Amino acid sequence: MxxxxxxxxxxxxxxxxxxxxxxxxxxxxxxxxxxMGVELMLNSANxxxxxxxxxxxxxxxxxxxxxFVIVVAAAEVAVALALVLALYRMRRTPNxxxxxxxxx
Amino acid sequence: xxxxxxxxxxxxPEAIVCLGxxxxxxxxxxxxxxxxxxxxISVLSLLLALVALSRETGAPVASWSGMIAxxxxxxxxxxxxxxxxxLVLLSFDLGRSRELKGLGLGEFHALLLAVAFACLLLAxxxxxxxxxxxxxxxxxxxxxxxAYLKRDPRSNEAALKYLLFGAASSGTMLYGLSLVYGIAGTxxxxxxxxxxxxxxxxxxxxxxxxxxxxxxxxxxxxxxAVPFHFWCPDAYEGxxxxxxxxxxxxxxxxxxxxxxxFCFEALSLQRGGALALVEIVDWPQLLMWISVAxxxxxxxxxxxxxxxxxxxxxxSIAHAGYVMMGVVAMSEDGGRGVLVYxxxxxxxxxxAFGVVAAIHASEGSFDLRDYAGLHRRSPLLxxxxxxxxxxxxxLPPFVGFFGKLYVFGAIIARGPEFYWYAGVGAVNxxxxxFYYFRVMRAMVIDPETGTAPALSLGGxxxxxxxxxxxxxxxxxxxxxxxxxxxxxxMVLLPR
Numbered sequence: 001m002x003x004x005x006x007x008x009x010x011x012x013x014x015x016x017x018x019x020x021x022x023x024x025x026x027x028x029x030x031x032x033x034x035x036m037g038v039e040l041m042l043n044s045a046n047x048x049x050x051x052x053x054x055x056x057x058x059x060x061x062x063x064x065x066x067x068f069v070i071v072v073a074a075a076e077v078a079v080a081l082a083l084v085l086a087l088y089r090m091r092r093t094p095n096x097x098x099x100x101x102x103x104x
Numbered sequence: 105x106x107x108x109x110x111x112x113x114x115x116x117p118e119a120i121v122c123l124g125x126x127x128x129x130x131x132x133x134x135x136x137x138x139x140x141x142x143x144x145i146s147v148l149s150l151l152l153a154l155v156a157l158s159r160e161t162g163a164p165v166a167s168w169s170g171m172i173a174x175x176x177x178x179x180x181x182x183x184x185x186x187x188x189x190x191l192v193l194l195s196f197d198l199g200r201s202r203e204l205k206g207l208g209l210g211e212f213h214a215l216l217l218a219v220a221f222a223c224l225l226l227a228x229x230x231x232x233x234x235x236x237x238x239x240x241x242x243x244x245x246x247x248x249x250x251a252y253l254k255r256d257p258r259s260n261e262a263a264l265k266y267l268l269f270g271a272a273s274s275g276t277m278l279y280g281l282s283l284v285y286g287i288a289g290t291x292x293x294x295x296x297x298x299x300x301x302x303x304x305x306x307x308x309x310x311x312x313x314x315x316x317x318x319x320x321x322x323x324x325x326x327x328x329a330v331p332f333h334f335w336c337p338d339a340y341e342g343x344x345x346x347x348x349x350x351x352x353x354x355x356x357x358x359x360x361x362x363x364x365x366f367c368f369e370a371l372s373l374q375r376g377g378a379l380a381l382v383e384i385v386d387w388p389q390l391l392m393w394i395s396v397a398x399x400x401x402x403x404x405x406x407x408x409x410x411x412x413x414x415x416x417x418x419x420s421i422a423h424a425g426y427v428m429m430g431v432v433a434m435s436e437d438g439g440r441g442v443l444v445y446x447x448x449x450x451x452x453x454x455x456a457f458g459v460v461a462a463i464h465a466s467e468g469s470f471d472l473r474d475y476a477g478l479h480r481r482s483p484l485l486x487x488x489x490x491x492x493x494x495x496x497x498x499l500p501p502f503v504g505f506f507g508k509l510y511v512f513g514a515i516i517a518r519g520p521e522f523y524w525y526a527g528v529g530a531v532n533x534x535x536x537x538f539y540y541f542r543v544m545r546a547m548v549i550d551p552e553t554g555t556a557p558a559l560s561l562g563g564x565x566x567x568x569x570x571x572x573x574x575x576x577x578x579x580x581x582x583x584x585x586x587x588x589x590x591x592x593x594m595v596l597l598p599r
Contacts, residue, residue, distance in 0.1 A: 018275075018279055021275070022272065022275075022276075025268070025271075025272055031264065034268060035271075038268075038271040038272065038275055041271075041272070041275030041276070041278075041279065042275050042278060044279060045275065045278040045279040045281070045282045046282075048279065048282035048283065048286065049282045049285060051286075052282065052285055052286035052289075056286055056289050057289040058285060058286075058289040058290055058291075061233075061285065061290060061291045062282075062285055062286075062291075064233065065232070065233050065236075065281075065282075065285065065291060068233055068236070068237055069236070069278060072236070072237065072240045075240070075244055076240065076243075076244055076267075076271060079244050079247050079248060079267065080247075080267050080271070083247065083251055083260060083263050083264050083267060084264070086251065086254065086260045087260055087261070087264060090257045090260060091257065096264070096268075099257075099260070099261035099264055099265070100261075101257060101258050101261055102258060102261055102262060102265070102337075102338040102341055102342055
């Protein structure tokens with residue numbers, strides 16, 4: 001039996017990760033947990049990029065792309081956590097459903 | 105080294121804006137009298153960038169190892185971005201703003217320049233990596249700008265909503281881009297187009313369709329298209345008014361730039377000076393439904409708004425739907441329609457936000473009911489607002505008319521099966537006229553409660569609004585020139 005993983009396996013795992021990340025982002029009330037969902041989504045795309053780079057004809061373009069994504073994710077999460085901290089200072093809770101002033 | 109210098113020569117405007125940004129940060133941290141130079145330095149760097157852009161010469165080329173496209177199309181779009189940023193800085197009197205009182209303006213200018221810089225990159229992105237990087241570089245400083253009123257919980261809430269929607273849609277777009285890379289085997293847009301023209305791996309048709317759908321999520325978020333628009337009214341309401349005005353024109357222009365490049369260059373084939381569809385992805389169909397939903401929902405939701413910032417937010421969503429008509433048309437005329445619409449939109453929407461900011465600076469209110477009797481309290485403001493609203497409606501002789509003329513013309517030229525789409529657009533324009541007239545009625549006809557005193561208007565604001573109002577009429581007199589610019593920018597080479 002050949003247990004060598006193929007491209008399809010990687011794609012399945014990344015699709016599952018993406019779905020879980022989106023689900024987490026939509027359903028979590030805690031802002032920090034919602035941000036973890038975002039990280040899962042970005043990393044599922046990273047997995048795709050690296051897998052395509054390894055198995056496809058694309059050379060190392062995908063790995064370079066993945067490196068940039070990691071950098072951007074770090075920058076994004078820095079701003080996001082600053083905003084969550086500001087939310088916590090003003091409302092004494094990290095829950096997103098506390099922020100419901102703007103409607104209409 | 106030669107390639108590097110050559111690339112640098114094609115991105116002088118970006119370099120100037122970047123230097124201006126660094127200078128602003130240094131001056132701000134120096135403090136004291138140096139801070140007074142921040143405003144002029146920002147304006148100067150944008151002006152110099154515009155001059156550098158207008159003097160740019162040379163054949164269309166992909167610079168920076170194929171990351172940046174330096175062609176006439178990107179030149180015109182970059183000019184629009186610089187013009188929009190410049191008008192924001194000139195027409196809003198930040199010192200008089202009630203919202204920004206007590207907050208440092210150094211970071212404000214730095215962030216504004218950072219977004220403008222990233223928009224310049226996004227408008228000329230020629231590689232999937234650059235598309236993603238530039239899009240995030242636009243988004244991240246935008247979140248901070250929306251959260252700028254750090255003691256106002258609404259500003260924080262708006263930024264948080266903006267960030268979560270932004271992160272979700274850019275993550276989705278990235279997943280789509282990774283699929284495009286997997287199918288095409290390259291990240292360059294020209295390479296993707298070449299791969300589409302050749303033979304693709306068997307069974308990739310569904311994958312490609314899915315990838316296009318996911319990528320549109322990212323573009324849709326940037327231009328605030330339905331169903332990725334939820335952040336837009338909240339972000340505009342919570343953000344300082346100049347930021348809302350800026351977000352409604354500059355990143356939107358960049359978003360349409362990248363959408364147009366991706367649709368026309370990666371997902372289409374250029375054959376003999378016309379665009380042909382890649383056989384397996386019918387993206388105009390997809391985009392058409394997004395556009396119909398966007399304009400309809402934007403206009404219907406705007407009907408019941410009483411907060412002017414929210415009203416303008418929904419109106420900007422509806423306008424994104426009209427601009428998309430030009431992309432759906434998938435032709436040279438359609439592309440020119442997008443360019444004309446974006447140009448006119450910068451002038452009319454910044455004007456409308458300018459009036460809203462001026463009224464808030466003296467009245468402290470965004471409520472439409474407080475606009476009653478404006479024609480008596482400040483005839484100049486009422487007249488300027490009427491000009492911008494008529495332009496937004498798309499009535500001649502105001503410039504807004506031309507945007508609609510070009511995109512509707514491009515759609516009708518596509519043939520009878522698109523007539524119903526143009527019809528939906530026309531009905532939408534009529535619905536939009538209703539709420540724009542409602543604002544005018546509030547200013548002129550509605551009875552005043554009590555006798556509010558005349559509005560005080562800063563000299564700079566008055567001058568800026570007069571200039572913007574004039575810019576909403578004057579280009580009509582020399583429309584041939586504007587037409588020529590867009591004709592030169594939107595050329596499909598026969599190959």
